[in-house]
Amino acid sequence: MPSSSFWRSLGLGLALSSYVSPNSASQGSSPFCASVATVGQILDQLLLSAESTRQLVTFALILGRLLPIIVLTPFLGGKSAPIWVKMGVGVTLAIMVAPVVYSQEQVPATTNAITFLILMLKEIFVGLCIGFILAELFFIADALGRLVDLFRQTTMATAMVPELKERSSAFGTLSYQFFIVLFLAIGGHRLFITGVFESFITIPVTVMPAFQGNMEPFIGLIMLTAARLLMVATALAMPILAATFLTDVIFGLLNRTAPQVQAYFLSLPAKAMAGVWLFAAGLGMTLDVLSREAVIYLEDLNNMLRLMR
Template identity: 30%
Template sequence: MVELINLSALPVFLLIFVRIAAFFVTLPLFSYATIPTPFKIGFSFFLALIMYATVESPAVPIDQTYLLLLMKEAVVGLLIGLLAYMILSAVQIAGGFIDFQMGFAIANVVDPQTGAQSPLIGQYFYILALMFLLSVNGHYLLIDGIFYSYQLIPPETFIPLQNNGDEMAQFIIQTFNQMFLIAFQMAIPIVGCLFLVDVALGIIARTVPQLNVFVVGLPLKIFVSFVAILVFLSLYIVLVDNLFETMFAAIRDLMHLSRM
């Protein structure tokens, strides 16, 4: 607190504050629209104050490159938070696959984080994943990740995009592809069961033409889906655990690429 009175310390503190504030803009759970903006700003300010006392950084002069440093800090914070949100979005994508097979694709709910419509089962899985994240203190690990990012990407240095820009773009594309693979792994048990139900309904429609399968099929698929979700719920907990490990590893690898 005493050091912040020194004007030479304010530029470094402002760089730290910009990265943390940008990190909370896109980070899952902390970026919810239901969380008041003054709380986010105040939490970012006091967290930046704590990190300033522990981050070793030389004095940064306010010159023509300082604005570029501020932009770099905002980009780093947004990238780390966006990467975490992108990987967690695999849960909602998996729910979208399941909803399409269940017949729930026509009914959506409003996601409180983005304000956009999201699938019913996807929102249920997403809330379940966030509760699991809080139960294992994963939000502490996310804050710990932004703290250790200053060791790999100090506030006073620039990101050498001319050396690893292609590798970083390739890494983002691979992470995006991995998100869809995880979503497919989460959705395939339910989608597989519903495919078998469709096959059974097709056989019944051919053998018993008097039975209206369009009336019986939708409630039957919904019932089978709920039973399958109940059976495979423990599998989803394991997949969400692997999803968190993938998210933390992706954030670490991104910071290592930014350091090269």
């Protein structure tokens, strides 16, 4: 009876003959030869599938970092964009950044489920940090508009902000939408997308953030950006506060000299018009400040990524 090595040699010979002559089955050869060749091709595909699986896992990790950024970033759709639009933008950006990641050999050595889950949670955390920094930049404009309407005493009128899916005051909505246009006009979106792509080099998908052994600088930077939001918004709204305060003083003196005049009701439209006029007069200064803040926040984004290494 032939040994097992004989049958293995026979199978290998049949597979090689079928590989050399792929049309042999159509020329009258045995169907067994074609089936052996098919098995050999399947084995080759299985050997390649391991590498393909690792690349697919890497692509999923890239998408895990990009999707939180897309949800939190207003000019990429924000919360109001449909899910299929967010997924489409995320997949498009992931396809663009995937060659950079693959060229850096940032492919997980294993596709273990626990390892994948840990890496995915890390990528979501990094994406949330990046999106948080940029979202704070746009909240400066929203806070500025809210403060202007607060000083003008016109907070009763509200409008929906599509990117936030929440209501804001009239000037808050105007300032938010206006700053999105300004950010795109100064090319901030290009700098931001470049920073997001470079984050995959600074913090590879296969490396856990070490925070340089100390999380205090990272936490301090996050708190500083949040404090800067309030500081800049308040500073820009101070001229309107001064104008409305002077209006109250003038109508208060009028009320003392002529009590029969309804000074309070007369002061409401006066303060509203004074706030609008002063906001329009200082619009150029506001644009300059917001443009500088956009550059500062993008620099803070790069600093945050370096602190996370």
